[in-house]
Amino acid sequence: MADALPVWSVFQVDRAETTPMQEQIAGFFRRAIADGRLGPGARLPSTRSLAEQMTVARNTVSLAYERLAAEGYVEGRRGGGTRVARDLPDLTPTVPAATRAAPVAPPPVRLAAAARIMLAERVGTAGAGAGAIPEPLQPGRPGLDAFPGRIWARLAGRFWRETPATDFGYGDPAGHPMLRQALARYLGAFRGLSLDPDAIIVTSGAQQAIDLVARALLDPGDPVVLEEPCYPGLRGPMAATGAKLVPVPVDGEGLDVAAARRRAPNARLVTVTPTHHFPLGVTLSLGRRRALVDWAGGSAGGGSAAGDGGPWVLEDDYDGEFRYGGKPVPPLKALDGAGRVLYVGTVSKALAPALRIGFVAAPGPLAEPLVRLRGHFDRQPALDAQVILARFLDDGHMAGHLRRMRTLYRDRRDALADALEGALGARARVERPETGINLTVDLEAGPSDVAVVGAARARGVSPAPLSGFYRGTARRNGLLIGFASLPRARASWAARMVREAIDAALRGPSLTRRAPQDEERMVVSRDGSSS
Secondary structure (H helix, E strand, O other), X not given: OOOOOOHHHOOOOOOOXXXXXXXXXXXXXXXXXXXXXXXXXOEOOOHHHHHHHHOOOHHHHXXXXXXXXXXXXXXXXXXXXXXXXXOXXXXXXXXXXXXXXXXXXXXXXXXXXXXXXXXXXXOOOOOOOOOOOOOOOOOOOOOHHHOOHHHHHHHHHHHHHHOOHHHHOOOOOXXXXXXXXXXXXXXXXXXXXXXXXXXXEEEOHHHHHHHHHHHHHOOOOOEXXXXXXXXXXXXXXXXXXXXXXXXXXXXXXXXXXXXHHHHOOOOOEEXXXXXXXXXXXXXXXXXXXXXXXXXXXXXXXXXXXOOOOOOEEEEEOXXXXXXXXXXXXXXXXXXXXXXXXXXXXXXXXXXXXXXOOEEEEOOHHHHHHHHHHHHHHOOOOOHHHHHHHHHHHHOOHHHHHHHHHXXXXXXXXXXXXXXXXXXXXXXXEEEOOOEOOEXXXXXXXXXXXXXHHHHHHHOOOOOEEHHHHOOOXXXXXXXXXXXXXXXXXXXXXXXXXXXXXXXXXXXOOOOOOOOHHHOOOOOXXXXXXXX
């Protein structure tokens, strides 16, 4: 069993001291226990191990431990060695009240301009505190209860049995070749993309991919087209570069590409979620996809702020695997003849966010600079997760998993949508999506969505307010609701909690709908957390 702490790295006896060595050792452990470095129950090194570390006689250590035991600091356990006592003596020093120093407030911290800009976007962080945000109805949360844990564990065991120690050095910042090849095959089969594995860069989630693209392409003042409303995790990295953010409305066909060209004719970058817009859930129409790709290719006189052709396009395909009906629409990357689309994906929704594996498929000229940038900020992805995922993809497990999850999610979507329609009646309109893992509830002329979300969280459910995703004046008053993690058996309960939240918001200080921009804006992230 390992020792409690490597004493040799923080303490050595001083043979020049007049204090006996056994008392020096006892004093070290008294201080470690008093300041909390060794808590109750923590195991001390064995007398033999500590004697070797201190280069002293074993009897010297034994005498030190006997003194600590007599004073009540440690206790011996048969088969368990020497441990810090559960009931410690009073370790608080007696200090006269007059001499106690008043607490000093820490000086203010001056943050860098980029950090201040990003923090102003107020992107939420899910899981910032254990249990801080109730999970039911939280947008973006996959059905973790259906995670293929046994298969993953079997592949993990294989990895740790078969991987030689020589593989645990620094790896390629672009990602393990096995995973990049597996991703190329997977995206070819599931998304119809023909990709060179060398153009795929593995990242720590889609968020890092977005950040890399922003760092690589944007200078202060460069115009960047953003969907309005928009995922705040896209806005933050763009804003931090000092780029000029140009919000463009989303309607029933997705991003209004013609409006984008009018508002930002020299756009350097266009960010878009074409398969399943976040948060409204619409799909970018095929006509607009072609118009956007044509613009990026420089047709009709389009050009970027840098004068190197049309704008670059960041395509965020965060949950495109889940489509329940309707005709599939090709990714923008599949229509990209000019090599201007950067395709960003993740396994956070398909498998689990905690795996922290995303990727960006970059046009040839951008792949090498993106890899070098990634090496500066995050040397490489974790080796084990990459190899396990590669085998999960290549052995056909992902195909089977997605097939099961599409059936499960469709069932959960229908159960929750039916329950909401029955519970809400005329209070709101439920919009049932054909893609993704979230649905929307339009409150129309009802109470403020921010007020409803506050009341809902008090009842243990966590939808997000649609108004929180707008950078300017909110045009939608409604709720974004995750259905993938909610078991069918809880749909009626969850719908009832939403109805009670709407009714509670109606009984609030004002019975008329308040414009969301007149309230303190609740800004949410794609996983439904707020700030």
